[in-house]
Ligand SMILES: CSCCC(=O)C(=O)COP(=O)(O)O
């Protein structure tokens with residue numbers, strides 16, 4: 017089946033990048049660098065704002081030091097809690113990691129050929145991920161397939177759109193895309209609750225159930241499900 021659409025919006029983890037690429041490669045890169053980054057960039061408004069949010073969310077007193085803040089952040093990563101201030105700090109650290117050559121993104125093998133084909137066919141694409149926009153752009157700038165930043169016209173995260181499991185976030189993204197009819201936006205994600213929220217906003221949805229990924233055996237309800245982007249056909253006509 018070919019979906020005739022105006023936009024494709026893609027999730028990252030589990031949809032185009034293996035979960036291990038985020039939870040092992042990127043999280044392990046961030047873990048030892050969080051404390052030093054906070055200490056070295058205390059006056060950066062992004063860092064100061066993130067630290068204030070972490071204190072508030074975790075109920076830490078003003079007197080709590082970097083070690084206590086980092087312990088909270090490690091706990092959130094262990095629990096895969098994608099809290100916005102954590103994603104802000106990770107994104108800054110990853111930006112540096114990609115720029116220095118420490119990090120290079122790797123996607124599922126079907127992803128880059130498919131995205132390049134859609135781009136060549138004039139299909140507009142955007143990303144909606146819990147990873148910060150800064151982290152997203154950095155991750156597409158240095159990949160095993162070269163710089164892929166030109167494939168995407170927009171990037172959305174939990175700051176400029178909202179939580180991924182709330183329909184209002186998808187309505188905000190539609191507005192950010194210039195207000196196409198919601199049924200002309202196709203969202204691709206591995207998480208059924210995200211697909212539910214997109215569908216509640218009137219979007220078209222396809223679930224990615226990739227073998228070996230955490231949501232491979234999940235109940236996708238009424239959402240169409242594929243195992244690879246090779247099984248997704250889109251056109252703008
Ligand atoms: C450099 S982008 C890393 C993505 C990320 O941090 C993340 O948590 C992925 O979550 P998603 O919403 O894409 O499943």
Ligand SMILES: [Mg+2]
Nearest residue numbers: 027029030206
């Ligand atoms: Mg995902």
